[in-house]
Amino acid sequence: MKHAASIIVLGTLLAGSACHTLERSRExxxxxxxxxxxxxxxxxxCHGMTGVSVSPFFPKLAGQQREYIVDQLTDFKNHRxxxxxxxxxxxxxxxLSERQINEIADYFSSQQPALGKADDDQLISEGRAIYAHGLPDKGVAACQSCHGQRGEGEGAFPRLAGQHSDYVVKQLMVFRHTDARPRGAIMKEICANMTEREMQAVAAYVEAFPAETKEAVSTPDAEKEAVATPDAQ
Known part of the structure; x- marks a missing residue:
C-alpha cells in the first residue's frame, strides 16, 4: 500500500510539473x-505543426529557406x-530574441515540404513558361533565376514549390502596389510589369510543383541541348 501510495504521489507531482512547464512554455x-x-x-x-498550413491565408513554412524565415521574422519583430x-x-x-528566431527557422526549414496540387492546366502551362523563361518583352526575368529550377529557393530567396497559390498572388500584389516588404525591391520592379493573369499563372504553377521531384524546369539552353543531342531511339 505504501508503495502504491508513493507511486500516486510521484505521479501527481510529475503531472503538476508537466502542467507548470507547459504553462511556462506558453509565455x-x-x-x-x-x-x-x-x-x-x-x-x-496558423502554419500547422510541421509548417504545412491548411488555409491559404497563411503560408506554408515546411522546408522554407532558413535565411528567408530569419529575415521575415526579424522584419516583423522590428515592424519593418x-x-x-x-x-x-x-x-x-x-x-523574440535572435536565438529564438534562429531556432524557429531551424525547426520549420527542417520539416518535409508539402506536395503541391494541380488545378487549372491552362493556367499552370502559362505559369511554367513564365517561371522558366520570364517575359522578355516586358523585362521580367525568369523566376527560376532566383527561386531555383525546382522552386526550392536559395538563401534569402524563398522556396515557392508547393506554396498556396492564393498566398503567392497576394504577396505579388503587395510587391506591386506597396512598399510594405522592405526586402522586395527586386520583386516590386518585376511585379510592376506583370498582369494579374500572369501572376495567377505563376502562382498556379509553383503550387502544382511537386516538392519531391528532381525534374528541373527546362531552360532555353537545356532545350537547345536536347534538340542538338536527341535521345537514342
Whole structure:
C-alpha cells in the first residue's frame, strides 16, 4: 500500500510539473523558451505543426529557406514589414530574441515540404513558361533565376514549390502596389510589369510543383541541348 501510495504521489507531482512547464512554455515573451517550443505551440496555430498550413491565408513554412524565415521574422519583430496581415498577425512578436528566431527557422526549414496540387492546366502551362523563361518583352526575368529550377529557393530567396497559390498572388500584389516588404525591391520592379493573369499563372504553377521531384524546369539552353543531342531511339 505504501508503495502504491508513493507511486500516486510521484505521479501527481510529475503531472503538476508537466502542467507548470507547459504553462511556462506558453509565455512566449520569456527569452528562456526554446524557439522550437514557440514554433510548435504558437506558430503551429496558423502554419500547422510541421509548417504545412491548411488555409491559404497563411503560408506554408515546411522546408522554407532558413535565411528567408530569419529575415521575415526579424522584419516583423522590428515592424519593418508592414503588409496588413503581417501587421495583424506578426507584429506582436517583438519579444523574440535572435536565438529564438534562429531556432524557429531551424525547426520549420527542417520539416518535409508539402506536395503541391494541380488545378487549372491552362493556367499552370502559362505559369511554367513564365517561371522558366520570364517575359522578355516586358523585362521580367525568369523566376527560376532566383527561386531555383525546382522552386526550392536559395538563401534569402524563398522556396515557392508547393506554396498556396492564393498566398503567392497576394504577396505579388503587395510587391506591386506597396512598399510594405522592405526586402522586395527586386520583386516590386518585376511585379510592376506583370498582369494579374500572369501572376495567377505563376502562382498556379509553383503550387502544382511537386516538392519531391528532381525534374528541373527546362531552360532555353537545356532545350537547345536536347534538340542538338536527341535521345537514342
Amino acid at each position: 512566449v515573451d520569456n527569452p528562456a523558451v526554446a524557439g522550437k517550443t514557440i514554433a510548435m505551440q504558437i506558430c503551429s496555430n 514589414r508592414t503588409d496588413p496581415n503581417g501587421v495583424k498577425f506578426m507584429w506582436g512578436f517583438t519579444h
